[in-house]
Amino acid sequence: KQEVTQIPxxxxxxxxxxxxxxxxxxxxxxxxxxxxxxxxxxxxxxxLLIQSSQREQTSGRLNASLDKSSGRSTLYIAASQxxxxxxxxxAAGTYNTDKLIFGTGTRLQVxx
Amino acid sequence: xxxxxxxxxxxxxxxxxxxxxxxxQDMRHNAMYWYRQDLGLGLRLIHYSNTAGTxxxxxxxxxxxxxxxxxDDFPLTLASAVPSQTSVYFCASSPQGTGNYGYTFxxxxxxxxx
Numbered sequence: 001k002q003e004v005t006q007i008p009x010x011x012x013x014x015x016x017x018x019x020x021x022x023x024x025x026x027x028x029x030x031x032x033x034x035x036x037x038x039x040x041x042x043x044x045x046x047x048l049l050i051q052s053s054q055r056e057q058t059s060g061r062l063n064a065s066l067d068k069s070s071g072r073s074t075l076y077i078a079a080s081q082x083x084x085x086x087x088x089x090x091a092a093g094t095y096n097t098d099k100l101i102f103g104t105g106t107r108l109q110v111x112x
Numbered sequence: 113x114x115x116x117x118x119x120x121x122x123x124x125x126x127x128x129x130x131x132x133x134x135x136x137q138d139m140r141h142n143a144m145y146w147y148r149q150d151l152g153l154g155l156r157l158i159h160y161s162n163t164a165g166t167x168x169x170x171x172x173x174x175x176x177x178x179x180x181x182x183x184d185d186f187p188l189t190l191a192s193a194v195p196s197q198t199s200v201y202f203c204a205s206s207p208q209g210t211g212n213y214g215y216t217f218x219x220x221x222x223x224x225x226x
Contacts, residue, residue: 004154034214034215036217042219042220043202043217043218043219043220044202044204044215044217045217046214046215046216046217049214089154089155091155091215099145099157099160099170100157100215102147102154102155102156103154104152104153104154105154
């Protein structure tokens with residue numbers, strides 16, 4: 001059974017810092033790894049999707065990497081801003097279930 | 113604006129009552145999903161539909177039913193609500209139900225069963 005874990009559960013950093021959010025998964029038979037952002041009381045917004053054949057994806061200040069062999073993905077946020085404050089969730093598209101399995105998220109606060 | 117519409121936004125429901133959460137998408141996606149989100153447990157899949165006319169059970173299907181009469185709509189019904197069904201419910205869709213596709217989420221329905 002696929003299990004997705006995100007560490008840390010919460011993170012508070014000053015504005016301008018570069019930071020890394022971690023995601024690990026137990027079953028390496030995935031077809032993609034997706035990162036989402038969730039603002040309080042809102043739905044999920046897709047940030048990046050990494051296909052299993054890819055190593056990384058970039059969008060603006062965000063860079064997501066994927067290492068299937070070690071069961072890890074990281075989301076790198078450069079030059080963090082207060083507007084980046086949100087919960088970040090990763091989800092693995094897994095062949096066994098053929099559906100997305102979500103981690104419990106990292107709650108990020110960026111203070112001025 | 114293309115996307116997913118969920119209704120209602122929030123609801124307080126007496127235990128034992130029946131309720132249907134509505135979900136409509138206008139992207140002509142074949143696959144649709146219902147997740148519930150609970151503190152500390154993340155998002156868990158309740159039911160899914162890979163295409164109109166078919167449905168399947170997810171991780172936590174008990175107490176819920178779904179139907180998929182057409183491509184656009186995917187209602188979730190609680191036949192007899194219980195307090196443990198208090199949660200935030202998200203509907204999502206993707207172009208296909210199998211393989212490598214991104215998901216689009218609705219803004220959620222916050223349900224409180226008392």
